[in-house]
Amino acid sequence: MPEGDTVWQTARLLHTALAGRTLVRSDLRVPRFATADLTGRTVLDVTPRGKHLLARIEGGLTLHSHLRMDGAWKVYAPRERWRGGAGHQIRAILGTAERTAVGYRLQVLELLRTSEEERVVGHLGPDLLGPGWDPATALRNLLADPARPLGEALIDQRNLAGVGNIFKSETCFLVRATPWLPIGELPAPERVVTAAKRLLEANRTRPGGSRTISVYGRASRPCPRCGAPIRTADQDDRPAYWCPRCQSGPTH
Missing domain, CATH: 3.20.190.10 (MutM-like, N-terminal)
Known part of the structure; x- marks a missing residue:
């Protein structure tokens, strides 16, 4: 999508x-x-x-x-x-x-x-690429259910609008947490909002298909940070990707 x-x-x-x-x-x-x-x-x-x-x-x-x-x-x-x-x-x-x-x-x-x-x-959360971007509201929305897995919370457009399955995995990689970590357990959770914003901002002017990707779609290939093989598993019927060495938290 x-x-x-x-x-x-x-x-x-x-x-x-x-x-x-x-x-x-x-x-x-x-x-x-x-x-x-x-x-x-x-x-x-x-x-x-x-x-x-x-x-x-x-x-x-x-x-x-x-x-x-x-x-x-x-x-x-x-x-x-x-x-x-x-x-x-x-x-x-x-x-x-x-x-x-x-x-x-x-x-x-x-x-x-x-x-x-x-x-x-009207049901959408703050738009990551919109003029009315509100990081405080986005963070508040994400933390409203602290037990929810980070990956699921990120792609819920009611929390913040714009993240899909690719940037879900990439954002989790940037904050060094697996997509299954309960968001309430993420240290300094404001980092996830900053990371998602930075990713979309960096890619919005790139030609389609030319994103810089660290983990998404790279199962079994080496992590660009530590060299460990990237892993993949389904999360809510969609693939999630993560580095088992760099990212902490449960793995489905």
Whole structure:
């Protein structure tokens, strides 16, 4: 599933292509909104909120999308061939005279009033890459259930928004704790908020797929810190990765 840095990059791509421009093409290929017509309206901005994308459109409308596991937005120039996926995978088309944005495999796509955005993102904790980032609230949310495993607490978007399975493992590595350590037992727990913020900030401007990774997806390979073989196990039906020598705490 795309994480906060990827969603931030996608929002920037869409904002650059669409913001301040009038739509000359609009096609929402989901039954509920198939008859909606946004042509003639100006795109005001495209904003990320955790893993959600909010495209605000003239007239008090917001197009809300979520990439989930394999969704993607691609932007094309006039006459450029669309290569983001098969035609039946297209869920949304927003076109201006200069660019066309195409949404593929979007499992969440809905048109709502901008005044109702809190209905779809109001449950989220502070956004690690958002202008309203609040580390104190994020830490308070994480510590509300001190017995909860650190990895599970990190990917709960109600605590802080933007961390997925990759940055869960990477954050745990930075604070030298296994993903199964109860968060209330983590010394100086504010470190985990700082580490998660630093990771997403460092990766949000990197091209997709070029993250610097220490443990995620590196099972049996040497730890970059101590050389011990990285281990992996499922946590809440998702893989977790850790160094058995550098990281302290229970191992599932």
